[in-house]
Amino acid sequence: MKHEGEGVGGGADALRVAVIGTGRMGSDHVRRLDRVISGARVSAVIDVDGGRAERIADGVPGCTAYTDAAAAMDAGDVNAVLIASPGPAHEAALLAAFARDLPVLCEKPLTPGAESALRVMEAEVKLGHRRAQVGFMRRYDTEYLQLKALLDGGGLGRALMLHCRHRNVATPPGFTEAMMINDSVVHEIDATRWLLGQEITAVSVVKPAPSSAAPDGLSDPQLVLLETSGGALADVEVFVNCGFGYQVQCEAVGERGSARLGDAHGLYVNAAGRWGGAVAQDYVDRFREAYDREVQHWVDAARRGVTEGPSVWDGYAAAAVCEAGVRAQTSGARTEVTLTARPPMYG
Numbered sequence: 001m002k003h004e005g006e007g008v009g010g011g012a013d014a015l016r017v018a019v020i021g022t023g024r025m026g027s028d029h030v031r032r033l034d035r036v037i038s039g040a041r042v043s044a045v046i047d048v049d050g051g052r053a054e055r056i057a058d059g060v061p062g063c064t065a066y067t068d069a070a071a072a073m074d075a076g077d078v079n080a081v082l083i084a085s086p087g088p089a090h091e092a093a094l095l096a097a098f099a100r101d102l103p104v105l106c107e108k109p110l111t112p113g114a115e116s117a118l119r120v121m122e123a124e125v126k127l128g129h130r131r132a133q134v135g136f137m138r139r140y141d142t143e144y145l146q147l148k149a150l151l152d153g154g155g156l157g158r159a160l161m162l163h164c165r166h167r168n169v170a171t172p173p174g175f176t177e178a179m180m181i182n183d184s185v186v187h188e189i190d191a192t193r194w195l196l197g198q199e200i201t202a203v204s205v206v207k208p209a210p211s212s213a214a215p216d217g218l219s220d221p222q223l224v225l226l227e228t229s230g231g232a233l234a235d236v237e238v239f240v241n242c243g244f245g246y247q248v249q250c251e252a253v254g255e256r257g258s259a260r261l262g263d264a265h266g267l268y269v270n271a272a273g274r275w276g277g278a279v280a281q282d283y284v285d286r287f288r289e290a291y292d293r294e295v296q297h298w299v300d301a302a303r304r305g306v307t308e309g310p311s312v313w314d315g316y317a318a319a320a321v322c323e324a325g326v327r328a329q330t331s332g333a334r335t336e337v338t339l340t341a342r343p344p345m346y347g
């Protein structure tokens with residue numbers, strides 16, 4: 001994190017980052033790079049909405065606004081790229097960064113589709129080295145890290161099941177059923193693969209009668225069942241218009257015990273005849289420290305000339321599971337996941 005006295009600019013050899021997409025997540029990452037993270041500065045912001053890019057650039061010393069990512073990458077003051085545009089725009093941005101061999105932190109999903117994710121992976125394999133870290137920030141969350149350590153250390157015995165809940169207050173306009181899988185459940189898909197160290201082999205989706213708060217065309221909530229290569233099951237309640245808060249919970253059940261994350265609410269207050277704490281209202285609040293650690297890890301690795309963290313293989317595998325999930329969502333049938341062979345570069 002920012003060192004005492006490092007000040008604005010991040011030091012002479014700071015990573016010079018172009019942030020693509022300056023909406024909710026992009027603007028938060030700009031703030032993080034500018035004010036929280038050490039060793040980096042934001043030298044360019046790019047948005048198809050030029051006015052928004054200008055407004056964000058105005059608040060950051062030495063930052064130039066662009067509407068074209070390639071122009072920003074070629075202008076001479078960029079040596080790393082953070083992609084925070086919507087999922088369908090990620091492939092073009094990733095390929096442009098790979099063409100210039102620039103390190104990338106790409107927000108999840110890598111791409112919303114297995115074919116496009118495969119094209120991205122092929123391009124990175126052609127480079128011969130990893131260049132992109134995928135923004136699966138839960139891998140940097142303290143509670144998830146504790147659960148991972150417990151499972152890896154055998155503290156629960158062999159893992160049998162994960163029970164997950166993913167609740168958002170409300171969806172933005174234009175949020176589709178496919179996005180419930182590609183944008184929301186993709187986090188549980190990655191977390192399941194990572195926590196258990198197994199691939200997901202099949203997906204089923206069942207839907208209760210929708211909440212009256214669900215927008216037209218969105219059957220919300222849904223229950224997604226993931227089967228893994230080691231015979232474990234993960235069930236995910238995805239409820240993206242729950243109204244009351246942002247809640248991410250996961251209980252792992254093993255042969256010798258269970259462990260559950262996502263119940264911590266910080267301060268518990270006893271007052272007015274009640275006890276309890278607050279529920280976070282959004283991901284920026286719930287996962288603030290995880291995003292900080294994720295971006296700092298990326299910056300530190302990029303400055304050492306390496307790429308670590310969730311890989312393009314992880315992004316591709318998640319995209320393949322999502323694709324099966326979206327098919328299961330519409331057909332109602334259990335849908336198997338097809339994965340290509342894992343290139344040796346990804347271990």
Ligand SMILES: NC(=O)c1ccc[n+]([C@@H]2O[C@H](COP(=O)([O-])OP(=O)(O)OC[C@H]3O[C@@H](n4cnc5c(N)ncnc54)[C@H](O)[C@@H]3O)[C@@H](O)[C@H]2O)c1
Nearest residue numbers: 021022023024025026047048049084085086087089107108
């Ligand atoms: N890790 C997380 O918890 C988390 C949370 C929210 C969003 N995200 C991800 O971050 C990304 C952005 O989401 P958001 O909520 O900030 O979206 P948003 O709609 O708030 O912002 C997206 C911005 O990108 C711009 N944009 C669109 N197409 C572009 C293009 N081709 N080039 C440059 N800019 C373009 C839009 O004008 C907009 O300003 C998505 O991939 C999303 O899944 C991740």
Ligand SMILES: O[C@H]1[C@H](O)[C@@H](O)[C@H](O)[C@@H](O)[C@H]1O
Nearest residue numbers: 166168183184185187240283
């Ligand atoms: O893009 C967002 C983001 O990834 C959040 O972490 C998730 O909770 C939302 O469901 C999703 O829409």
